[in-house]
Amino acid sequence: MSKESQIEAPGLEREPENISPFSLARVFDAPRGVIIAWTIGISLAIAALDVWIDTNVSIGMLYLIPMLLVSFILNRGQIIFLGLVYSLLREHLAPFGWELESVARIGYAVIGFAGAGLFANEVVRSRRMALQYSRELQEQIQRRKEAEGQLRTLIESSPAAIITLDADGRVDLANQAAHELLVLPMGSLYGERIRKYLPVMADLLQANDGDLPYRTATNARGRRANGESFLACVWFATYPTRAGKRLAAIITDASDDLRDWQETSLQNLLRSTRVLVGSVSHEIRNVCAAIAVVHANLGRIPGVAQSEDYTALGTLAQGLARLATVELHSAGDQEVGTSNLETLLEEFRIVVEPTLDAEEIKFELDIPEGLPPVVGDHHGLLQVFLNLSRNSVRAMENAERRDLRVTARLHGPAVEVRFQDSGPGVKNPERLFQAFQQGADAVGLGLFVSRAIVRASEGELYHEPSETGCTMCVRLKPHLAPEPAGELQNTEITA
Structure with a gap:
């Protein structure tokens, strides 16, 4: 990780673990009572020695020893007072004490003793602060190492590729998943320019000329080292450092998701197309039947049967009839x-709630626990639910009260999902599921296709009469239901 985490406290050395018995550290760390006892003992010893020595030389300067010894446990006022005491004691025991120059000598002595004590006090206090700072710094460095180790473990164990770039677009950090995503040997990505693999990241790093960091996500085309292209889903953020702007990104391969989505969309399109082709074929067959009747009646008229136009009309009717019988593969297969x-x-709620909030529609979803799995295609049923909710939104466009309530209940051998809105209701419920209705939005195939999807899932979609609004019921078969599928079909209720 970062080299900074390996730097010790600058200018500070750790205290040695094995301290000598005569080291000053022993004195500084001694209890307060012991230091005071030693100070008093040394002071009395110096005073006794000064009395015992009968010379013209004063040894009062030796009081600096106890003064320095006790100064680091006293405050400034106490140090000055003790300096005055030692000055008076020195003057009293001196050979020429209490003369005319005594006041000056006492003043100088006070300054000397107190100054030495104050200096020693500041030195010791600075040493203690430095040691405390050193201990705190070492503890912070150790915590930083632990945090970086945890972060490194998290990054390396992530299944998603994690990459950081410097200001030049070169890879500064990349985990194992990033090397696997780009098909590179472990460690070979460091220092490489990301543009050859993910050009969008280099462009985004250069496009942000401001100092403010930003966060966003994007989908872009990437290229692996073996030349294979893939769809990359990138979540990234920029951040400033002393060395310049940096970019951190989390990258996943969304190619499989894209293929699954495209396959699902294709299946839904084919399912809807089969319903549309079946409906159109049915209408064409009705038209062909009418043409066939007219063609047969015209053939009874003398001379018409020998007409080329009559023959062409018959050929056209037969061709349309054959065309109408060619349908796509049945969804039931x-x-x-x-x-x-x-x-x-729950997925339906996530998709539909923003639209309902924008339309100021009160939405309620009642899902009891313990519902069994149902027979049906997940995406197809979701499309049915979305279609029913859109119909309710359109119906309540001019309504004073806008409520949509979706409930799911286990009712007998089936699971019923009801969509109840507070709209004006349905005037002609018997025509709800007819294709190509006049006055309908688009081509009028929404409910027609939805019911075909539900019936393909061995269920039923029908309208339930209600006093207010409109109620649509989707009846689905539980996956382990013992009843045959036929009992759940063709149960449409009409007003």
Whole structure:
């Protein structure tokens, strides 16, 4: 990780673990009572020695020893007072004490003793502060090392690729997942320019000329070292450092998700197309039947049967009839899966809530616990639910009260999902599921296709009469229901 975490406290040395018995550290760390006892003993010893020595030389300067010894446990006032005491004691025991120059000598002595004590006090206090700072700094460095170790473990164990770039767009950090994503040997990505693999990241780093950091996400095309392209989903953020701007990014390969989404969209498109083709084919067959009747009636008229136009009309009718019988592969031949209804309705809530909030519609979703899985395609049923909610939103466009309530209940052999809105209701419920209705939005196939999807899942979609608003019920078969599928079909209720 960072080299800074390996730097010790500058200018400070750790205290040695093995301290000599005569080291000053022993004195500084001694208890307060012991220091005071030693100070008094040394002071009395010096005073006795000064009395015992009968010479013209004063040894009063030796009082500096106890003064320095006790100064680091006293405050400034106490140090000055003790300096005055030692000055008076020195003058009293001196051979020429209490003369005319005594006041000056006492003043000088006070200055000397107190100054030495104050200096020693400041030295010791600075030493203690330096040691305390050194201990705190060492502790912070150790904590930083531990945090960097945890961060390194988190980055290396992440299944998503994590990359940081310097101001020149070179890789400063990359985990193992990043090397696997780009098909590179471990460690070979450091110092490489990211533009050859993910050009969008280099462009984003250069595009942000301001000093303010920003965070966003994007999807872009990436290229692996072996030349293979992939769809990259990138979450990134910039941040300033002393060395310049940096960019950190989390990258995942979204190619599989894109393929799954495209395949699901294609399946939904084919399912809807089969319904549309079936409906159009049905209408064409009705038209062909009418043309065939008219063609047969015209053939009874003398001379018309030999007409080329009559023959062409018959050929056209037969061609349209054959065309109408060519339909796409039936949806019923495909295997019907199962869906977790609770998960499905929660996804429906996530998709539809922003639209309902924008339309100021009160939304309520009632999902009891313990609902069994149902027979049906997950994405197809979600499309049905979204279509029903859009119909309710359009119906309540001019309504004074806008409420949409979705409930799911286990009712007998089936699971019923009801969509109840507070709109004006349905005038002609018997025409709800007819294709190509006059006055309908688009081509009028929303409910027609939705019911076909539900019936393909061995369920039923129908309208329930209600006093207010409109109630649509989606009846689905539980995955382990013992009843045959036929009992759940063709249960449409009409007003």
